[in-house]
Amino acid sequence: MxxxxxxxxxxxxxxxxxxxxxxxxxxxxxxxxxxxxxxxxxxxxxxxxxxxxxxxxxxxxxxxxxxxxxxxxxxxxxxxxxxxxxxxxxxxxxxxxxxxxxxxxxxxxxxxxxxxxxxxxxxxxxxxxxxxxxxxxxxxxxxxxxxxxxxxxxxxxxxxxxxxxxxxxxxxxxxxxxxxxxxxxxxxxxxxxxxxxxxxxxxxxxxxxxVQAARAAEASAKSSGVSTTVGVDTSGDEAIASLVHRMDVLGAVTEMLLDEPVFNETVAVRRCARLLATELAEWVFIDLVPQRKAEGGGQPGTARNGDADPLRYVVMGPEDEAAEEAARRFSEVDPAPGTLPWTVFESGQSALRAHADEPDLLGTCPDGQPVLSLIGATSVLCVPVTDGDATIGTITLGGSGEHGPFSLLDLSVCQRIGRYLGLVVRAARLYRRRAEVAATLQASLLPRTLPEIEGVELAARYTSATHGTEVGGDFYDAFRTKDGWGLVLGDVCGKGEDAAAVTATARHGVRLVSRWRTHPAEVLAAVNEALLTEDRFVTAVLAGITPRGEGVRVTLGIAGHPPAIVVRADGVIRTASRGGVPLGLFEDFEAGLDTLDLAPGDTLVLHSDGVLEACDVGRRQYGQARLLETLAAHAVEPVDEMLSAVERSLLDFCDGDLRDDVSMLALRVLPPSLN
Missing domain, CATH: 3.30.450.20 (PAS domain)
Incomplete structure (x- = not known):
């Protein structure tokens, strides 16, 4: 009883x-x-x-x-x-x-x-x-x-x-x-x-x-002339193999994270999770503080600010349909106070639960079921992701014990991976932040919208260089002048903040001087004088637009820039004169001049040297001949589609690898019935 x-x-x-x-x-x-x-x-x-x-x-x-x-x-x-x-x-x-x-x-x-x-x-x-x-x-x-x-x-x-x-x-x-x-x-x-x-x-x-298996193994070894004893301990060999495998994993993660195409936070995190899920664990959870919250100061091992809570970024599990569905559910379960990932994030200290027996160790799903039980994990480790200054997230591994519980060696390898991943995330966020700043600054140097000019149609294209995050030197603008309208397109030597300052001076200088100077040569001369104190020169082409009968007259001033192109309505192409010297080099400046008459259907195209100098893998330049052929092939299309065709042709030619910024500005005279 x-x-x-x-x-x-x-x-x-x-x-x-x-x-x-x-x-x-x-x-x-x-x-x-x-x-x-x-x-x-x-x-x-x-x-x-x-x-x-x-x-x-x-x-x-x-x-x-x-x-x-x-x-x-x-x-x-x-x-x-x-x-x-x-x-x-x-x-x-x-x-x-x-x-x-x-x-x-x-x-x-x-x-x-x-x-x-x-x-x-x-x-x-x-x-x-x-x-x-x-x-x-x-x-x-x-x-x-x-x-x-x-x-x-x-x-x-x-x-x-x-x-x-x-x-x-x-x-x-x-x-x-x-x-x-x-x-x-x-x-x-x-x-x-x-x-x-x-x-x-x-x-x-x-x-x-x-016993029978041991005796059979001993007899087989003796018949082969090998001295052996039943129950020989091979744990030493297994330990060496385990160590080599984990070093291979660490090397593979390092190589993957340092690979140039992975200079992207999302790609880096997902690739890291997939490799760990393949090599070390059945399940991998990576939680990170979002970039918008991670900016600012902080001490190592602490969150950066009061609302810098980690969010679940990636969940990787076995490659089967049920696991993929479970991973989607777990992706919605952010680390909560009291869970192991939260504790590791708050303390900045790694944790190893070789034999995990707390159902709520990894949190619970919305229906109340423990994540640990649902993934079948009996062993768990969690390490912080640090960027050198602060903890920005955690990596959590869960294993079913099929290959034994996680060890201190696993913890050590994952700690290093956490540091490497943190540095890559930091670099990626810095790169992205600088790219956003550069894009914002670049946008401030270009008009948000082109003005509507009676009797003509305007279109523009700007494509930044593929490599780097610095502000480019290309600019264009369309504005009112004393006698009509003006178009300008230019290129400042170099890139970066200094080049951006010169770009702003050149663009706004042209717009301002055109208010009281009539001829493009006079406008460019005044801007040249303003740029003499700068350390960079500027190439530019300025077009004065005045109505003339059913068409317009274009007066060009050229300062060492690629010549303007005229695409006639019938597809015939003419290039304007080139000449002049760049702005900001000499006091005795003299611009190149030309005058063009555009009839209905004719198009004036201004472009930067980035169009002509784009190269393919064999280092051959796109060149003026290809540009003229592309323009002629799309002469009857709307002006915006014409520039889009040039942009596609250019990107296809260089396989998307632009080494310099590209800018284009086009004006087409509309037929009288559409005026």
Whole structure:
């Protein structure tokens, strides 16, 4: 008969019962769950519930033999326990490991000190945890011995075993304990906890098979002339292979992150997660502080500011449909206070849970299910992602124990990967930030929209260079003048903030001087004088536009710039004169001049030298001939589509690799019916 329980003990029993039932419910949903074992465990829980109800208000019976043991007795018992030839675990009534012997530690591939104090079920795979907890509770309450199949998470790989559970009373201890004895099993076995004869046969068969296999290996080695001993330890070779593999992973991650095409935060993070999920773990979670929150100061190991909470960026798991669906669900679960990723992010300190037994360690899904249970992880590690100044995120790995729990070597490798990834993310964000600043500054040097001019149609194109984040020197503008309208397109020598300042001076100088100077040559001369104090020169072409009958007259002033192009309505092309010297070089400036008359359908095209000097992989330039051919081929198309055709042709020619900025500005005279 089970002992009587007082009300306080009953409440404790009920709380444990609720916890175990919930764990059984989760365990039943796992893909490799043993339905029979789960059912047996559920029946045991019902028996325990009935026993607890019957004993409410009863007196706890004493246990015989609870007087204090002598020191000699304790010493003898400890020696017998430690030197026993089979794995032994001494468990308290809540399933915590009080003590293990050397054989048990070797079974788990760890030390006796590491096992002590942890939950016994933490060293078992998820499919057997819930049934095992229920059977442990039954042994404590009823004293009935049982055998259960268990898959231990060994140091290198899972170990299938049959565990015998027996209740014992230890002198000096107020509560009963459980001794767990582990026996080997050659294959994963699934049977009821009450099938003791079958379990014994399985243990015996396993032992016989191991002996036969060892003898066969020894005989084979002797016949080959190789001296060997049964049970040769190959752990040294395995350790070396494990070390080499992890160094290969570290080298692959380093090479991948330093690869130039990965100078992109999203690409770098996803590639890193995929490599880790392939080589080190079944599941990888990477959480980062978004860039908009990460800007500003901060101390290493701390968030940068009050609202700099990490968000889930990437979740990678096994490559199957179910895992992909689960990854989408987990992507919506950001790290929450109290979870391992949050703790590591806040503290900046790495964490290793070689045998994870806390269901909420990685948080819960919106439906309340623990992420740790859903991914089947029994071992977890988490490292900070640092950019050299502060913690900007975490990398979390989850493993099922198929290749053993994570080790300190895994933790060390991942810590370095976290530092490398943090530096790449920092560089990518700095690069992107500078690109955004450059784009903003560049946009301020160009008109937001082109003006509407009666009788003509305007279009423009600006394409920045592929490489670099510095501001380009190209500019264009369309504006009113004293006698009509003006168009200007120019190119400042060099790039960067200094070039941008000169660009602004040239563009706004042309616009301002054109208010009271009539001829383009006079305007360019005044701007040249303003630029003499600058360290950079400017090439430009300025066109004055005045109505003339059904068309317009164009007066050109050229300052060392590629000549303007006229595309007639019938496809005939003419290039204007070239000449003049760049602005900002000499005091005695003299511009090149030309005058053109445009009829309805004619198009005036101004362009920078970036169009002509774009190169293909063979370093051949696009050149003026290709430009003229492309313009002629699209002469009848709208002016905006004409420039788009030139842009596509140019990018195709250089395979998208522009070494210089490209700008184009075009004006077409509309037919009288559309004026």
């Amino acid at each position: 089970p002992e009587q329980l007082d009300p306080e003990s009953v409440l404790r029993e009920v709380a444990g019962l609720e916890e175990r039932i919930e764990e059984l419910r989760r365990s039943a949903g796992l893909p490799d769950a043993d339905a029979r074992a789960t059912l047996d465990a559920a029946m045991v829980e019902l028996e325990l519930a009935l026993a607890a109800l019957r004993t409410i208000g009863g007196e706890q019976s004493g246990a015989p033999g609870r007087s204090a043991a002598t020191e000699d007795e304790r010493r003898v018992l400890k020696t017998v326990f430690t030197d026993a030839p089979v794995p032994l675990f001494l468990l308290d009534r809540d399933g915590g490991v009080r003590r293990v012997n050397r054989q048990a530690a070797e079974l788990l591939g760890t030390s006796t000190g590491y096992v002590s104090g942890k939950q016994f079920t933490a060293f078992c795979d998820l499919a057997t945890r819930a049934p095992l907890r229920s059977q442990l509770a039954a042994v404590i309450r009823t004293g009935r011995r049982c055998r259960v199949p268990v898959r231990f998470l060994g140091g290198e790989r899972p170990v299938d075993a049959i565990v015998t559970l027996a209740r014992v009373w230890i002198r000096g201890e107020p509560d009963p304990m459980v001794v767990a004895v582990a026996g080997p099993a050659t294959t994963p076995i699934r049977f009821s906890a009450t099938s003791e004869p079958a379990a014994e046969r399985e243990v015996e068969a396993a032992s016989t098979a191991r």
